[in-house]
Amino acid sequence: MLTLENAPIGTKALAIGGGHWVRTERGWKWCTGATFPRPGGDWNGELIKPVNFQPKGSQCTACKHRNGPCSHLPFHTMPVCNTLPDGTKVVICSEFERRNT
Numbered sequence: 001m002l003t004l005e006n007a008p009i010g011t012k013a014l015a016i017g018g019g020h021w022v023r024t025e026r027g028w029k030w031c032t033g034a035t036f037p038r039p040g041g042d043w044n045g046e047l048i049k050p051v052n053f054q055p056k057g058s059q060c061t062a063c064k065h066r067n068g069p070c071s072h073l074p075f076h077t078m079p080v081c082n083t084l085p086d087g088t089k090v091v092i093c094s095e096f097e098r099r100n101t
């Protein structure tokens with residue numbers, strides 16, 4: 001179960017009146033402001049897991065960049081082609097370049 005204590009970085013805690021805090025390495029950062037040890041008193045009790053994005057594996061196998069590193073790429077901006085059971089979004093990588101065989 002997702003809790004304030006085990007929430008991974010990027011988890012959102014929603015406020016009753018709108019807005020949210022985001023889990024960071026330093027605590028909970030209000031969407032427009034400072035970072036606090038925990039969400040404020042108007043937290044609605046709901047936590048939303050961050051969405052993970054990953055490139056399509058078959059693309060990487062055929063790509064000249066397959067030895068990476070590719071983790072810096074903005075996968076969250078790329079077209080989604082599948083959603084895995086755990087919520088991970090599989091994307092079509094825009095940096096794909098076919099490798100010579």
Ligand code: SF4
Nearest residue numbers: 060063065066070093
């Ligand atoms: S550039 Fe994209 S497709 Fe190519 S190896 Fe990296 S993540 Fe995979």
